[in-house]
Amino acid sequence: MQNITFNRRTFASLAALGAAAVAVPALRAQPKLEKSKIAIAVGGKAAFYYLPLTISEQLGYFKAEGLDVEISDFSGGARALQAVVGGSADVCSGAFEHTINLQSKNQFFQAFVLQGRAPQIALGISTKAMPNYKTLADLKGKKIGVSAPGSSTNMVANLVLSRAGLKASDVSYIGVGTAAGALAALRSGQIDAMSNTDPVMTMLEQKGDVKIVSDTRTLKGTLDVFGGSMPAACLYASTEFIQKNPNTCQALANAIVHGLKWLQTAGPSDIIKTVPESYLLGDRALYLASFNKVREAIALDGLVPDDGPKTALKALASFDNTVKADKIDLAKTYTNEFARRAKEKFKA
Template sequence: MFKKSLKISLIVIVLFSLTFTIACSNTKNSDTNHKVRLFEVTHSIFYTPLYVAIEKGFFKDQGLDVELTNANGGDKTMTALVSGSADVILVGTETTIYVYSQNPKDPAINFAQLTQTDGSFLVSREPIKNFTWDMLKGKTLLGQRKGGMPEMVSEYVQHLNGVEPKVDNEIIQNIDYANLGSAFVSGTGDFVQLFEPIASKIELEGKGHVVASFGHGSGKLPYTVFITKQSLIDKNPEIVQKFANAIYMAQQWVNEASLEEIADVITPQFQDFNRDVMLKVLDRYRSQGSWATDPIVDEEEYRNLEKVMEYAGELKEKIPYEAIVNTEFAKKAMEQ
């Protein structure tokens, strides 16, 4: 009887162990199968911490399979989220303000910040040792798209420095973003507002000179942020949390790594890049503190964004910070 009871007990233990193992295995497989469709506004070294999270495997460590798509524009990026083509998008917070003002049933929510300054630079034809913004008076500037953050920041920075854009100077805005650099090199305009790596490439070719940073001039902003729908937060908060965890891990790594180490990690994302240009761009962004060191979308930065949008005439109504910003996931990521 004892032997029979012992045998039954051992069978039960074995079955329990197998069940537990299978359950754990299924949980693990479930975690690794959490696919996240991420659309970015453009593919740029400006978003280095994101690519570090991908290449260092921080998303995979969190059980996320991130599929990255370049949407090539802010409008297209938000459209991907609203239409359901994207689960998470990387774009400026201003897009969530525009969407919320239309009273959506499922608002777009900012949950993790990636960059905290503008990422564009002012490029002149000739080197200027002691540039001041009033040098834009009476000149022609190749600008960015109306209503977009780069153009709003440009006009705001000029205004703060005593230059009234489009009054004291001419701003050309009918040239496509991808063609701004070539248009400038071909002879259009006295100055141009460019993102990296185009600014550094033109500089290394001796066809232009970076004389000022719009990021320095405007102060900190929730410039590019990870955004998702409220419905995803309600249904799958664990996915949003894991995403925020991976981003914070990348931010910490980038903050401590050397420029050479960072370049090594993100090279697979930019295989055609000249190494010297990449290092120069990385140094430029790190030096001006463009990368947020934590994923919290700060309220003070949000208020600064409102000022930029107000001056540009693009803020139709002020949207409460709490209505479109959720800091819960960012804070938990930092606690962990």
């Protein structure tokens, strides 16, 4: 009898030890990715607005998560959004408010990691085309450059103009991209004003080409324009994609939060060494001046702030009649579940 008890006990102990030995590697192993090859669409990758995406790509953080990421760059966020809605890209690196716009059209997309906590968009008046500019009302009938019609640069311009009593139809919007083409469009007189991101706006400002009349490149400026915190660049995908590929979305969030953590302590020379040379637009000093201006607008930990979606909805509904605030379920526009895990992993 004693032997049997001893054997049973020994067997139970050995079985428990065996189970523990199997469990430990399972806990440490990365969960299997449902999809390792991912297509990301972005509108204006060279802009500081998307710097966390570039950093995560250039430093190999996507690869470290087992991802093979292909990034397609479009002229503006609205074009990148079309790629994701049309199915030629899996994920969009774009403006948070697109998730609200899409829901108003009965299409459900969710942001799952934040890259920017301020839109980093400035509206500037051409000093050459409008030397006698006094108020925003002077823009009636004028041509305003934006990265692409329907993009966040367009949205910020609409919001600022609406507060001055102007409708979107009172001006003409022209897509000029977010790089050298935007500089050329303003300097050659093709447009009278421009709503765009950095480094373009700082370059124009420092050379005296524009007079800045509205600025969301800082947290204070964002508060002045929007009246609250305004989530900006993020990774978003269809709710269906996120539900089917949770481990893949976690890996993407991890890579971005890893990049955000690196950016918290990166010096100007680190940035210069990491981004592609073409991003500098031929002027290192001005590029770095721009970076210092927008640095605080970069997200810290990938989490969408609690009050942010409300601010975004209020802003959109104030000038876009197709967005009905009472019909939008903000809880469906974002999830912090992936960013929270990534924040814990990297202590961001």
